[in-house]
Amino acid sequence: MITFLLRRFVTMCVTLLIISALVFAIIKLPPGDFLTNQIAELRAQGESASVAKAEFLIKQYGLDRPVWEQYLVWLGVMPGQNGFSGLLQGDWGWSFEYDRPVVEVVGDALWLTLLVNFAVVIFIHLVSIPIAIYSATRQYSIGDYIATFIGYIGLATPSFLLALILLYYVNRWFGVSIGGLYDAQYAGEPWTWPKIQSLMSHLIVPTIVIGLGGTAAMIRRMRANLLDELGKQYYVTAKAKGLTPRKALLKYPFRMSLNPFISDIGNLLPHLVSGSVLVSLVLSLPTVGPILLSALKSQDQFLAGFILMFVAVLTVIGMLVSDLLLAWLDPRIRMGGGR
């Protein structure tokens, strides 16, 4: 188990390293950067004092150095202007657009992103397991057809469009706005109990909207798995020996069908993160999604780079967790070389 853990951890680190290079290459792809654009703009306006400041920043962040050196400085394995200070040292860089450190700009958004995604994963599992059991044990019943149909709709409707429609109808029918993650009066306030309550109630709609696609996919997969297991002889034997239907179901086939369920968290997470970025934009949730979009548009490279890295780390860690859970549940995977 220890070697398995170690091997998975090393793989994860290598993966993250490659991802960081990929991310840096992508944010460096557009010609120019925030500061050179700004300098050109300032020159046009004839503000030489600000130009000097921007040029100072270019020196400060080594933006005049070759790209690979910039990458190493950003990562923190090569000394920049202030010695070693990059991602590895916990220095997340400077946001040129906001003129503040990245850590201050993203701030609460990181935790709220985590919270939203965590809530969605919980939601998906809580909802899809019972529905899957219902439709597998009562195959071709009306309830099964309804669940299947809703599943297809959930798969086909993009989450951000669903968010738009809900935004419209909730506003029209109930007269409340479901945008944001807490009521406007709590913005910038310290975390108090009423604020947390407000957060909870605002979390419901985004969770459902982001989670619907994943729930549909999960129901479909689990239903198929469970149906496979229900056709096997051991289940028939268990029932023939007089186990109550509930016990016969929960004790064996259910556990078997859960296995791929856990391994799917890894596949699910990238989609959830994508979905939450989009839905956050429509519902104006204070997660990293809207910040990422504006950072990408204004070429605020360290901010965009950090958020992309954060999102990648989130998914990679999620995949690690699902791998570990699976290895803990199913010894065959540990023995099989950790694939």
Add this chain to the structure above:
Amino acid sequence: MNESLSVKQHYVDSAAFDPGATEPMGSESESFYRASSWRLMWWKFRRHKVAVAAAFILLVFYAMVPFVEVIAPYNQTKRHGDFLYAPPQSVHLMHEGRFIGPFVYPYQFTFDIESFRRVYTIDTSTPQPIRFLCRADGYDFWGLVPANVHLFCPPENGTMFLLGTDRLGRDLLSRIIYGARISLTIGIVGIAVSFTLGLLFGGLAGYLGGWVDHVIQRMIEILRSLPELPLWLALSAALPANWSPILVFFGITIILGLLDWPGLARAVRSKLLSLREEDFVKAAELMGASKQRVISRHLIPNFMSHLIASATLSIPSMILGETALSFLGLGLRPPITSWGVLLNEAQNLAAVQLHPWLLFPIIPVVIVVLAFNFMGDGLRDAADPYH
């Protein structure tokens, strides 16, 4: 073997061998056994009623693509300055209890000073019949031939905005029909890119094995662990702003295809690996078939059907990806019209509250995506006709 050798007298019938003599096949089962695998797949697919219906819907949608100029009642860029944000007009058949064919009632609008909005009221006294196969807005058919024939057009001196108009007074229905051309082709072009990449990398990994396989596998794992959308966003933000809309279109398609191939490559690789061990491949090899013949006659036809099925299932994600990017303003840009570009106008709550008909482009998106999903499911079931 030994037993048969020990028998000295061995009866051999001089008549030609007829394999069907002992158990004659009916014409039906004979045609089944002699059918090619593609025909078997078609038979199996045909039994999947929902998938067939979905395929038919897609056929209708795609058949419209070359003729959008004729089908749309207005030109997509035609602005109606007097009818900004006009609500949808509905089609009626009966006027004052009398059947007079499809017609619309004209609008009257007044300007509400309080809310700074146009208020449209329907004037039900004068029905205006819709014209069919008529001449209206001019257009360049396929950008080449100037023409002005439409399948159906607004009444003379009247308007016909069946799905309302946008902020510049452009007919939404016409724009949705024009948008279909871009939104539907982007899925096909994108899948072509990812199909090529997937076939290439998956084929290399499965065929060469060794370190190539290892490297490609790691590449696939890394790409699959990245959330698509932020990467799409970053890559499309990197498209130069001075590119022409057509270049942007191809740029976006390539971006969508670039991140989609790992799934297909994985499928190709595993299929290649498992098929290589199959008996019929071994038999072909033993009979002296060349490597090329084994690949082209036995391997590719066998997994091509699977590939087509899984490619069909990933077209929706391309269409949705384009819609999402354009919706966020990072994808296609006007003057190119796609469903995502149209939805871009419905981005904020105010627009949606005041002009809910701006959400109409969602409907074709959902229909097409659902249809591709159903058809892909049917194809996947049919892809293996021998089970």
